[in-house]
Amino acid sequence: MELFDVYPLYELKPVRGEGNYVFDDKDQAYLDLYGGHAVISIGHSHPHYVQKVSEQVAKLGFYSNSVLNDLQTELANKLGALSGCDHYRLFLCNSGAEANENALKMASFYNGRSKVVAFKKSFHGRTSAAVNVTDSPYIQAAINRTFQVDYLPLNDLETLEKSLAKEDVSAVIVEGIQGVGGIYVADPEFLLATQALCKKYNTVLILDEIQSGYGRSGRFFAFQYAPGLEPDLISIAKGMGNGFPIGGLLLHPKFEAKHGLLGTTFGGNHLACAAGIAVLDVLYQDQLVQNAAEVGAYLIDELSQMEHVQEVRGEGLMIGIEFGFNTAKLRKSLLFEQKVFVGSASNANVVRLLPALSLGQKEADLFLEKLDHALQVSGNLQPA
Numbered sequence: 001m002e003l004f005d006v007y008p009l010y011e012l013k014p015v016r017g018e019g020n021y022v023f024d025d026k027d028q029a030y031l032d033l034y035g036g037h038a039v040i041s042i043g044h045s046h047p048h049y050v051q052k053v054s055e056q057v058a059k060l061g062f063y064s065n066s067v068l069n070d071l072q073t074e075l076a077n078k079l080g081a082l083s084g085c086d087h088y089r090l091f092l093c094n095s096g097a098e099a100n101e102n103a104l105k106m107a108s109f110y111n112g113r114s115k116v117v118a119f120k121k122s123f124h125g126r127t128s129a130a131v132n133v134t135d136s137p138y139i140q141a142a143i144n145r146t147f148q149v150d151y152l153p154l155n156d157l158e159t160l161e162k163s164l165a166k167e168d169v170s171a172v173i174v175e176g177i178q179g180v181g182g183i184y185v186a187d188p189e190f191l192l193a194t195q196a197l198c199k200k201y202n203t204v205l206i207l208d209e210i211q212s213g214y215g216r217s218g219r220f221f222a223f224q225y226a227p228g229l230e231p232d233l234i235s236i237a238k239g240m241g242n243g244f245p246i247g248g249l250l251l252h253p254k255f256e257a258k259h260g261l262l263g264t265t266f267g268g269n270h271l272a273c274a275a276g277i278a279v280l281d282v283l284y285q286d287q288l289v290q291n292a293a294e295v296g297a298y299l300i301d302e303l304s305q306m307e308h309v310q311e312v313r314g315e316g317l318m319i320g321i322e323f324g325f326n327t328a329k330l331r332k333s334l335l336f337e338q339k340v341f342v343g344s345a346s347n348a349n350v351v352r353l354l355p356a357l358s359l360g361q362k363e364a365d366l367f368l369e370k371l372d373h374a375l376q377v378s379g380n381l382q383p384a
């Protein structure tokens with residue numbers, strides 16, 4: 001059977017990973033500044049993670065959500081303690097899109113409305129409601145467009161108030177830092193004002209921390225750069241399992257749980273929880289959130305001074321480097337000549353950095369050196 005060909009592929013076959021490096025089938029090492037799209041949070045094949053997941057799969061990989069599972073409780077307790085959100089409750093699922101799907105559904109259960117406010121350049125996933133609030137008509141089918149969405153400019157309070165004042169908006173959904181769009185940061189003052197407007201008009205505030213959360217921004221959640229912000233719902237995935245598929249939704253106590261309201265077969269299974277717990281253990285023991293803040297600040301500072309760089313955006317280890325040209329050639333050269341993985345964005349002039357939060361100073365310096373080499377090749381500065 002052939003694969004359904006939806007992914008443009010690089011001619012490269014990673015077969016193993018270690019820390020901040022992946023190795024191809026010829027044992028060539030690549031410095032990983034991409035983390036497989038912000039997924040690798042504690043580094044490839046971290047020994048504690050390997051041990052926890054291996055032990056669990058040998059014991060019990062899966063049983064359904066109809067039985068007691070202490071691993072779910074351990075995961076929720078550790079997540080609550082590390083994130084500072086221990087008064088929220090946790091619903092476990094399998095992916096980022098599923099987390100947002102449930103967030104939008106909970107908002108609609110809460111206030112009975114269906115219209116949603118999302119932001120220009122947003123990305124929230126590819127399932128039905130999630131893709132309907134994603135600013136990308138190419139990936140929306142007619143069947144997804146079942147409720148009205150107002151796409152507003154990020155950080156523009158006036159248009160937001162105009163939209164919410166009609167009192168028919170179920171939810172505002174916003175990324176802590178916009179990722180796929182090209183790393184655009186929501187102003188803390190804008191987020192706090194959004195919260196106030198949501199309270200005023202009985203609209204639910206959803207923070208999508210799927211890419212920006214789990215320590216990536218240098219805080220556990222990117223919205224924590226706005227002290228006092230307390231979103232109604234927080235969606236998480238990506239870094240949560242260091243590659244094991246797991247997602248979740250943090251629900252403010254104002255939401256009442258009822259049996260049968262939400263559900264999933266695989267969500268919160270034993271193996272996924274073991275992976276999730278191992279990630280939280282390492283984030284805590286190795287102080288990786290702090291490391292992301294420090295190494296990220298260093299990288300942002302150094303990148304901002306580099307020739308050809310127009311702008312550097314982001315927080316911690318979620319960084320967008322904007323150039324004055326389409327970066328397809330530059331990224332290809334970084335991968336095949338400099339042996340570095342970096343990410344693209346829907347803004348083609350942006351290179352995205354989303355490394356593991358364990359990235360060290362030495363690896364950051366090595367990346368800067370390799371980027372500098374790639375930028376010295378004039379052909380790499382041309383549009384693709």
Ligand SMILES: Cc1ncc(COP(=O)(O)O)c(C=O)c1O
Nearest residue numbers: 095096097123124125179210211
């Ligand atoms: C901010 C954000 N939300 C949601 C998603 C969707 O997550 P998933 O691909 O796990 O469904 C992504 C994926 O890139 C994302 O960056």
